[in-house]
Amino acid sequence: MAPYESDDDRTTPGEVDEPRTGRRRAARYVVPVTVIGMAAATIGLVPAIAASGDPDLPEITAAQLIEKIAKSDVEQLSGTVKITTDLGLPNLGGLESGLTSGAMGQGGDDGSSADPSAKLTELTSGTHTLRIAADGPDRQKVSILEDAAEYSLIHNGEDVWGYDSASNEVYHGTVDASGKDREQRPPATPKDFAEEALKAVDDTTSVTVDGTAQVAGRDAYKLVVKPKQAGSTVGAISIAVDHETGMPLKFTLTPSSGGAAVVDVGFNKVSFDRPAASTFDFTPPKGAEVTEDGELDRGRDRSGPSRTPERAPKSGEDLAKGLDGLKMLGEGWNTVATFDTGAGGGLPTGDVGGDLGGFVGSLGDPVKGGFGTGTVFSTRLVNALVTEDGTVYVGAVTKDALVKAADAGK
Amino acid sequence: MSRAEAVRRASPLWTLGLFRSELLTTFRRWRTLALLGVLAAVPVLVGIAVRIETGDGSSAGGGGGGGPAFISQITNNGLFLVFTALAATLPFFLPMAVGVVAGDALAGEANAGTLRYLLVAPAGRTRLLFTKYAAVLVFCLVATLVVAVSALATGALLFPLGDLTTISGTRIGFSEGLVRALLIALVVAASLVGVAALGLFVSTLTSSGIAAMATTVGLLITVQIVGQIPQLHAVHPYLFSHYWLSFADLMREPVHWDDLTKNLGLQALYAAVFGSAAWARFTSKDITA
Structure with missing residues (x-):
């Protein structure tokens, strides 16, 4: 009864032979590897199964x-x-x-x-x-x-x-x-x-x-x-x-x-x-x-009770609401809000501008157009154009559309 | 093989006997007692520090939510010291203690030359491994309870007790708070199952107890560091420590189970993977010492 022998019940006399011992030992590692494989499969498959099969519901307009x-x-x-x-x-x-x-x-x-x-x-x-x-x-x-x-x-x-x-x-x-x-x-x-x-x-x-x-x-x-x-x-x-x-x-x-x-x-x-x-x-x-x-x-x-709180700025209208001298250009989703801050050459001093003011250098992209020159501030949803004469255009529109609106608005 | 038959015929009591002797060996060690002593001292230190800091009436943690979880509530309710102490010890002290005990489990025996004698007894390697793992798990539970009980005693001595406010803002009675504290202690103990399995696996790899302990604790530190690097967030959910602090979800009302179940599932996975790896290694290795 040598101490290096295992207590594995599956051991047959043939497997004790030296060349096979290595394989027998390696075979045991199949267990942890299988566990890892099963876990990975479960993690991968369960969301896929859960996501499959859109429910059948009656048609609706x-x-x-x-x-x-x-x-x-x-x-x-x-x-x-x-x-x-x-x-x-x-x-x-x-x-x-x-x-x-x-x-x-x-x-x-x-x-x-x-x-x-x-x-x-x-x-x-x-x-x-x-x-x-x-x-x-x-x-x-x-x-x-x-x-x-x-x-x-x-x-x-x-x-x-x-x-x-x-x-x-x-x-x-x-x-x-x-x-x-x-x-x-x-x-x-x-x-x-x-x-x-x-x-x-x-x-x-x-x-x-x-x-x-x-x-x-x-x-x-x-x-x-x-x-x-x-x-x-x-x-x-x-x-x-x-x-x-x-x-x-x-x-x-x-x-x-x-x-x-x-x-x-x-x-x-x-x-x-x-x-x-x-x-x-x-x-x-x-x-x-x-x-x-x-x-x-x-x-x-x-x-007043009828006022609903605005959400995170979803459109130019929301963002610019409450600022004075507000004008809307365009219609629907392409509405661009514009207002004149009166601060020629400077940045607006309104609520939004005050916060934007500090980040001019790092955030803006200079643009040129029929309106003159200005800087576009981009996020993934809302773009804002601040012209050199202090006019601000804000909208949930692309940079090009913003410049176009600014040209048209001039 | 006659010995294999002997294994099958061995009575369950034999296993219990082996387990009992294993427990006795583990908990009689000075090293284990010293670890438990250090763990018991942590809540006392935290409690005294909070008591001194708030002696002038200010709130702990600067009132800004700094420091370990729940620390700002300790002054109002001593029971929160249990949660704070567990939150403070779980990232490092507790798993380190478990790593020391688990790493030492087999490698220590091999180092001392006692492993072969254990294997001469008709217990079998698989059974010995299970017994060792069970003893380590008992140590996990005992270590956690030592922290919890020490924290509760310190909290009761230094601060008022009574109804407590859950982190969701609702109130629960003190007895329910105690039940939650016990549940949290159990979850924290269960959070250590993964480290215990990892330590046991490392322990089968070497015949040096010190090397196994150092490796386990080193792995723990590595995992904790990886868990702190935001660029590696893709691997974070697979680290055994990722959901550790989810025990605090038991203090929400109603309890938020998502992360808790993820934590327990992850610990079970670590136990299965490293437990079976330890089995694969231990049952096929040459025991020379």
Whole structure:
């Protein structure tokens, strides 16, 4: 009984022969290799299997589908949303927060990390997982899942709580219970984005139903919204609509230049059951630093309940709204907003320009045209042209289309 | 082969006996006790540091969310020290301790010249390997529980206890908090299964205990460094440490299982791959010492 012999039951006397020993030993490594192979196959195949087989759903026209979305009255839901944004912005916090705080219509700069506007700017770049729960118009909760931490925005009746678990800070605001609750919810669900996109539908837009898909385990129709005109940076917007509830489950905006989606928001999991009531209960934890904020709501009341918060800038109109001396050139998706800053030779001093101002040298591309000379600032979706005489042209159009619009506008 | 038959006839109690003696050997070692002592000291140090830092009423971590996870909540609830201590020890201290024990498991015996005597006993190599791995897994659990219990004791002494706020902002009672702490400790222990299997495999490769320990700990450091390099993000999901901090998802309400299940699946995969590789190596190698 030599100690170097193994206890393997399969050992037969013949295999103990020296030349075969090596092969027998090597054969044992088949086991770990097989395990690796099976794991790789599983990782590779499972998503492929899950993705295959678009569901069979009755035919529906685009108009019927849009109506279905409009009629959708989902009040109770909970789910996980994955949001990926790639605006092609340089990774500069100042610019992003400038754009977004402008877009959100909130000027919160009280320095609390629990402040919603400070937190939500994070969503304008990268990939985030959100948890969403809603129970009627009075109770909603959105949580941004972070590493070992979470930022929750809870609307329960009159209270709006923001809780940042990483720093244990709390933000508290109140709303008129009868007021429009929609504004309290950040634009996080595919529905928010879809509604915004469908607002833009007019005769310059082609809307088609492009088959079906499975989203978050539910059968959905795919609605594709495309600009008819050339020159828009928006390639296509694809919206997956749940066939039962008419709830948009996934929103994807692909740029005309190709590549990854600029905005991709979709449910990973969704349930239309009523979430547990305790989900919306919030008491500031002991020792947490609470920031009261009344400013936010007074601002909201002034702007009136009909005002919907603008999303991440989707078109020139959104971006430039609120700036003085605004003119629109062109129509539909190719609309270019223009305004004169009056600062000849300089850069605009408006909200957007103030943030852009610091990055002139590194970000701009000089262009020449019938309008004179200027600098084009590009992102994957929105391009802006600042001419030497201080006129700004902004639009979700290509650089060429922007220059053309500027020529025509002169 | 008569010995193979003897293996099959061996009673289950025999395996238990082998396992018990293996546990005793492992936990009687001064080295093991010293490792557990160091692990127990970490939460005490963290607790005292937080206590001193917040003595003037300021919040820990500068209030900006710096430092290990959950550190800002410790002053309000001592139970959070358990989570902070586990988050602080999981990246390095715990796997290092496991790497030392796992790396030493077979190579140490070979080094001391005791491995051949173990194999003379009618236990068989496969069974011995399983017993060794089981002992290492028990060490994973014990090490984690030592950190958790030490943290709980320190937290209870230095800070108030009571209802706690989950990171989702909802409140849970103290008893449910304790249950979650226990669950987290179990998940953290399970997170070490992969390192344990890796260490055991390395341990079958060499007859030097020191070399096996150093290799295992070296691999751990390498993996942790690779995990920090953003350009290598394509390989990150396959590193055993990638989902380690997902244990914090147990503190969400409702619990977010996605990463937790990925973590457990990944650990099981590492255990299967390196466990079978260790088996392939150990059952076919010449034992000379």
